[in-house]
Structures are given as structure tokens and as C-alpha cells.
Amino acid sequence: xxxxxxxxxxxxxxxxxxxAATLAAELGLDTVLxxxxxxxxxxxxxxxxxxxxxxxxxxxxxxxxxxxGALRASGATYRPATTVxxxxxxxxxSLISGSGTETLRARxxxxxxxxxxxxxxxxxxxxxxxxxxxxxxxxxxxxxLVPSGRAVLAGQGPLLWLVAxxxxxxxxxxxxxxxxxxxxxxxxxxxxxxxxxxxxxxxxWKGLSLIREVRRAGIPIRREVxxxxxxxxxxxxxxxxxxxxxxxxxxxxxxxxxxNTQISLALGLEHRWDxxxxxxxxxxxxxxxxxxxxxxxxxxxxxxxxxxASALTGRLAALDVADFLDKLDPAERDRRAGPIRAxxxxxxxxxxxLDRLYRPAPAILVPEDDIIACRCxxxxxxxxxxxxRLGAQGPxxxxxxxxxxxxxxxxxxxxxIVSAVMADTLGRPIQEIGAYRPRAPYKPITxxxxxxxxxx
Amino acid sequence: xxxRRPEAVGPTVTVTVEGTELxxxxxxxxxxxxxxxxxxxxxxxxxxxxxxxxxxxxxxxxDCLAEIDGQPNRQSCMVTVAPxxxxxxxxxxxxxxxx
Numbered sequence: 001x002x003x004x005x006x007x008x009x010x011x012x013x014x015x016x017x018x019x020a021a022t023l024a025a026e027l028g029l030d031t032v033l034x035x036x037x038x039x040x041x042x043x044x045x046x047x048x049x050x051x052x053x054x055x056x057x058x059x060x061x062x063x064x065x066x067x068x069g070a071l072r073a074s075g076a077t078y079r080p081a082t083t084v085x086x087x088x089x090x091x092x093x094s095l096i097s098g099s100g101t102e103t104l105r106a107r108x109x110x111x112x113x114x115x116x117x118x119x120x121x122x123x124x125x126x127x128x129x130x131x132x133x134x135x136x137x138x139x140x141x142x143x144x145l146v147p148s149g150r151a152v153l154a155g156q157g158p159l160l161w162l163v164a165x166x167x168x169x170x171x172x173x174x175x176x177x178x179x180x181x182x183x184x185x186x187x188x189x190x191x192x193x194x195x196x197x198x199x200x201x202x203x204x205w206k207g208l209s210l211i212r213e214v215r216r217a218g219i220p221i222r223r224e225v226x227x228x229x230x231x232x233x234x235x236x237x238x239x240x241x242x243x244x245x246x247x248x249x250x251x252x253x254x255x256x257x258x259x260n261t262q263i264s265l266a267l268g269l270e271h272r273w274d275x276x277x278x279x280x281x282x283x284x285x286x287x288x289x290x291x292x293x294x295x296x297x298x299x300x301x302x303x304x305x306x307x308x309a310s311a312l313t314g315r316l317a318a319l320d321v322a323d324f325l326d327k328l329d330p331a332e333r334d335r336r337a338g339p340i341r342a343x344x345x346x347x348x349x350x351x352x353x354l355d356r357l358y359r360p361a362p363a364i365l366v367p368e369d370d371i372i373a374c375r376c377x378x379x380x381x382x383x384x385x386x387x388x389r390l391g392a393q394g395p396x397x398x399x400x401x402x403x404x405x406x407x408x409x410x411x412x413x414x415x416x417i418v419s420a421v422m423a424d425t426l427g428r429p430i431q432e433i434g435a436y437r438p439r440a441p442y443k444p445i446t447x448x449x450x451x452x453x454x455x456x
Numbered sequence: 457x458x459x460r461r462p463e464a465v466g467p468t469v470t471v472t473v474e475g476t477e478l479x480x481x482x483x484x485x486x487x488x489x490x491x492x493x494x495x496x497x498x499x500x501x502x503x504x505x506x507x508x509x510x511x512x513x514x515x516x517x518x519d520c521l522a523e524i525d526g527q528p529n530r531q532s533c534m535v536t537v538a539p540x541x542x543x544x545x546x547x548x549x550x551x552x553x554x555x
Contacts, residue, residue: 138533142481235497
């Protein structure tokens with residue numbers, strides 16, 4: 001079997017992947033963009049090509065049209081509905097799509113797999129009727145679908161307010177908003193305000209407008225909520241917190257977003273525990289080049305920066321790859337990077353404030369012992385603590401002791417929780433405890449599909 | 457648990473959820489179809505039989521695993537509906553059918 005060979009393979013068609021593939025193709029690289037969805041956009045711009053002009057999702061969402069349009073007009077080969085289920089550091093990608101399994105060889109690979117919502121492990125979070133705020137947003141983006149009963153939004157972060165505003169505009173005003181940002185976060189963030197006020201004025205204004213819009217809708221808003229829990233027998237019936245309770249049909253949780261490190265960890269890239277964003281992030285230089293020479297990272301998968309910044313880091317990675325493959329000389333690469341870096345600094349100005357204001361409460365990272373950490377294998381925080389006390393030194397050993405992380409999600413949900421709980425139990429830094437080492441296949445594939453793979 | 461906005465335009469496709477016909481917007485996932493069908497839960501876990509429904513809808517949590525057109529353990533949030541698609545929930549562990 002002859003392998004298809006390309007210069008540059010990009011994984012993920014969110015803002016980083018779309019921008020990188022578009023620019024790389026313009027620079028003359030034979031580029032392929034692979035994505036699991038049927039249309040470009042990633043999660044942030046999901047369904048963007050079908051969006052209406054006056055969408056309740058708002059103008060920032062509609063701005064994604066430009067990236068998707070540029071991708072379609074570019075010379076990049078776009079491979080939708082295709083999953084990368086294995087990747088090796090030499091540049092071989094194993095793909096699966098409706099037409100079966102295939103193998104692709106690329107000289108350089110960009111991992112642009114974006115972010116996931118930080119798991120919000122509260123009592124009752126496995127009950128039907130408990131979802132993430134991002135899940136409700138996907139319902140709205142893909143089919144104009146909105147909650148039909150009493151929906152409660154709980155947690156913190158920019159997306160919580162954005163989803164609240166979008167639901168109001170869509171005619172599905174939430175029953176309540178329970179904000180979990182602790183009082184001390186507001187204090188700490190206020191001290192940073194003088195530093196970010198001017199450079200981040202546009203983002204600040206946008207955020208405040210959003211909160212004002214939600215307030216005007218008359219939704220009951222509770223601040224500094226603690227002790228949040230989902231109540232119900234076989235499905236959600238009510239949401240309770242330390243000083244109140246409300247009947248609910250749907251609880252939409254949100255505690256910020258973290259990099260989707262499934263592929264970067266599986267590749268064995270060097271990762272650091274980020275103490276500001278409380279998550280794992282792959283180590284990369286200012287071009288997104290990682291500890292493996294064939295692999296670059298761009299977008300939120302390399303650290304949370306937002307959609308606009310992700311498109312910019314995607315372009316920086318494309319410039320660097322073009323230089324590496326002799327399609328661009330280093331001086332030209334640096335010259336073109338100048339304005340991109342200036343724009344990136346503007347986009348990142350608000351991060352200092354956001355990371356501090358919306359830093360999750362300790363119980364999100366290290367929940368109470370009786371809470372389920374691993375949803376797949378139903379392993380509690382207490383069981384992980386016990387494994388650590390019995391001698392498990394890190395998440396990969398805890399997996400063997402308890403089966404946590406061994407279910408179908410392969411540790412995507414419990415990964416950060418297990419690292420943090422073990423660090424807490426053993427009194428060691430999270431960095432030393434380490435992360436799961438996920439294995440291929442990254443997504444389940446059938447034996448039939450595997451058997452259909454030609455041996456080279 | 458979810459409904460379509462009355463202002464929504466655009467075509468629908470007909471699928472079956474647990475054998476019942478349902479019109480859902482084109483482009484939504486099989487998981488969204490199950491939520492629109494109003495299923496109280498979409499699966500029962502293999503470990504304790506606990507009821508679950510989709511949590512993340514973005515391909516991360518695997519709590520939306522369902523049987524789609526006869527194939528079990530599909531991530532239903534990652535599968536776009538198609539006309540005639542048969543979507544069923546699953547209870548407990550899957551087994552391999554040997555014929």
C-alpha cells in the first residue's frame with residue numbers, strides 16, 4: 001500500500017487549525033486538515049456555515065465565518081468526519097472515516113485539538129439532566145435547540161455568562177444563575193485591574209456588557225455559591241447549595257475550559273502543570289514547536305487563550321512549519337510574525353484577570369471523598385486517595401489499582417482530578433505526580449476497521 | 457428536556473429513537489435526537505447500572521454511548537443524524553455477537 005504523503009497535517013478544524021491550514025496552503029505547503037466534525041468551526045464556531053445573520057449566538061460567533069470561508073477558498077485539503085486514532089512521532093497518522101481506515105504520512109503535524117470544559121465534579125453530577133454549559137451551547141449551535149424546562153446555570157467563567165445571554169436571546173431564559181467564583185477571587189482580580197484596564201479595555205467592556213444583558217433579563221443570580229449539589233433519584237430534580245435550593249429539570253455546569261491534552265499526552269510530549277490555569281499544558285516555544293521535532297501545537301490545546309488568539313497561534317505555527325520545510329526564509333517568517341504577535345499580545349491582555357477571577361475553588365480540583373471522579377468506571381475520590389495511600393505513585397498506577405481512567409473516555413474526564421487528588425493525598429506537587437499516559441486508539445474503533453488496515 | 461426554537465427554520469430529518477419516529481433538525485447529533493425525544497436517560501452503566509444521559513456533547517465524556525443502526529457503543533454526540541437512522545439506548549455491557 002502506498003501511503004499518501006503530505007507536507008503538513010493539521011488535526012482539528014477550530015480557529016487554530018483553520019487559520020494554520022489556510023496560511024500553510026497559501027505558502028505553498030501541501031496541507032491536509034483533518035477534523036471529526038462534518039463542517040469546519042471546531043466547538044467555538046460549531047455550525048458556523050449554517051448560521052443565520054441574526055443568530056442569538058451573537059457577533060463574536062458569526063466572526064468565525066471568515067475563517068471557515070478562507071479555509072474553503074484555500075488550497076488545503078479538508079477532510080471532515082475523519083478521526084485521527086493514532087499518531088506516531090515519525091509523522092504517520094492513522095485515520096478512520098466512513099470509508100474505513102487509512103494511513104497518512106506528514107512531514108510536520110499540528111495538533112490543534114482545542115479545549116474541553118473542565119469537569120465539574122459535584123455531588124450528583126452523573127445524574128441525567130446534569131450537563132455542561134457548553135453542551136447546551138452545542139444544542140443551540142447545531143439545531144436551534146434550547147432547554148424546555150427549568151434550566152439552572154451554575155459555575156463560573158466567561159462562557160457561563162455567554163451561554164446565559166444566548167439562552168435569553170433564544171427565548172429560553174434560565175431559571176437561575178449560581179456563580180461559584182469565591183469572594184477572594186474578586187478581591188485578587190481587583191488588584192490586577194490597573195494592569196489590564198487599558199490593554200484589555202475591549203474585552204472588559206464586552207464582558208461587562210454581557211453580564212449587564214443577563215442581569216436585565218431578570219434572572220435570579222446568586223453569587224459566591226458554595227456546596228453546590230445536584231439532587232434527584234434517577235434524574236435531576238433540584239439543585240441545592242449551602243444557602244438555598246431550586247427545582248430544576250436541567251443543570252448546566254461550567255468551571256472554565258482546559259486544554260484537550262489527549263493526543264499531546266499520548267505522544268509523550270513534555271507537559272507542565274499550569275498553576276495559573278490549573279491544568280496540564282504541553283511545553284511549546286513561541287512558534288508552537290514542541291519537544292518532538294515533527295509536532296507543533298496551536299490554539300487552546302497549548303494553553304487557554306480564546307478563539308481569536310487561537311487563530312493567531314495557528315498562523316504562527318504555519319509560518320514556522322513553512323520555514324522548516326524551506327518554503328519561507330527565516331527573515332520572512334519573522335517579518336510576517338511581527339503583526340501577528342502584536343495582535344496576540346492584545347488578545348492575551350485579559351487573560352491575567354480572567355485566570356485569577358475565575359480560578360476554580362479547591363473542591364473542583366480535589367472534591368470530597370464520596371464524589372465520583374471517574375464517571376466511566378464509577379470510581380470515587382476516596383478510592384483514588386486509598387490507592388495513593390496503598391502506594392500508587394501516580395495516575396497510571398492508580399488506574400491499575402482502581403480502574404479509574406480505564407473506561408471508554410480514557411481519562412479525559414478524570415485526568416486532572418486524579419492528578420490533583422493524588423498530589424493532595426501524598427503531599428507532593430502535581431507536576432511530580434504526573435498525568436495519565438493515554439494510548440491509541442484515541443477513539444474506539446471496531447475490530448473490523450482495524451482488520452481492514454493494510455499492512456505496509 | 458430540550459425543544460426547537462419556534463423561530464428555527466431549516467430542514468428536518470426523520471429518525472427513530474427507541475423505535476418511535478421523530479423529526480429532528482438536519483445537522484444535529486444522534487445524542488441531540490435522544491434528548492429531543494425526551495428519554496429520561498440514554499444508557500445504564502456497565503458497572504452499577506446507573507442511569508446516564510449526555511454530559512458534555514463534545515466527544516469527551518462517553519456518557520452518550522448508544523446503539524446506532526445496530527452498532528453499539530457509538531459516541532452518539534459525534535454522529536450526525538441521517539434519514540432513517542435507528543437510535544437505541546444501551547443497558548449495561550455490550551457483548552460480541554458470534555455468528
